[in-house]
Amino acid sequence: MRRYAFGVDIGGTTVKIGLFETSGILSDKWEIQTRTSESGRYILEDIADAIRNKCKEKQIAQDEIQGIGIGVPGPVFEGTIVNKCVNLGWGVINVVEIMERLTGIKNIVVGNDANVAALGEMWKGAGEGHKNVVMITLGTGVGGGIVIDGKIVSGRFGAAGEIGHIQVEKEEKRFCGCGKHGHLEQYASATGIVWKTTELLKTTTESSMLRKIDEITAKAVFDAAKTGDSLALKVVQFVGEKMGQALSYISCIIDPEVFVIGGGVSKAGSILVDEIRKYYKGATFHASEKTDIVLAMCGNDAGMYGAVKMVLN
DSSP: OEEEEEEEEEEESSSEEEEETSSSSSSEEEEOOOOHHHHTTTTTHHHHHHHHHHHHHTTTOGGGGGEEEEESSSSSSTTTTTETTTTTEEEEHHHHHHHOOOOOOOEEEEOOOOOHHHHHHHHTTTTTOOOOOOEEESSEEEEEEEETEEEEEEOOTTTTOGGOOOOTTOOOOOOOSSSBBBHHHHHHSHHHHHHHHHHHEEEHHOGGGGOOSSOOHHHHHHHHHHHOOOOHHHHHHHHHHHHHHHHHHHHHHTSSSSEEEEEEGGGGTTHHHHHHHHHHHHSSOOOTTTTTTEEOSGGGGEEEEEEHEEEEO
């Protein structure tokens, strides 16, 4: 095993890059801008330049590098080919082939960012000590990642872990961003929480501190719920129910050791997790009732950790 590896987490605005020792220690981390102009043609070049510059700064020879792991915000199949990343402007692109050419490093591994983050949480975060982990990221949308026996599950078309697109309400008339109806993302995301709260404020006369603020956000809803605001608590219960329902479906197929809840919405903390646990336990098969549901620990570094773990695997 060589001494160093790089973990790369490509986002729509910035690229997070970590220099790791192969023992798992994060030695350095930094960010560069994600240049999405001209269909994202410069993104991989910029990453390669950043890694070369860091190697020069740290006096790291190429033969000391075990490899580069990369998480991307789109489906990945065969561990090499990204099947369209709208946020980056990419079509179908062989990231491994391009990065090998740009860096001269042969051990390049690519995965979907949510799956990679799940691997990172399994390795150095809330899932440490487990080999079967499902991670759900609650942000503007709802993403997810699946790790079975310590390895990412990508699926035939790279779409495994698209937990946000589990249908939890068949009567929903509104469209999900994917064009279908009643998906978890429409209810448990930050966007969904704002929608549900706005609906209750419009259709009820219930007193709530949320009526006094100019802009409804998911954070504002959870903050209000923590003070005992009854309308906000109804929203939290609604989210917990939809999440518990979706996780119960997953448990019947995957039967993971632990569910890890991450993303910006997860900063709400125990008030959210407690509701999810309650509804999950009431919905799932009895053998899976004790599956733990915990908050993520690695934060924004999860993708970098997971990317390096792919290299080490």
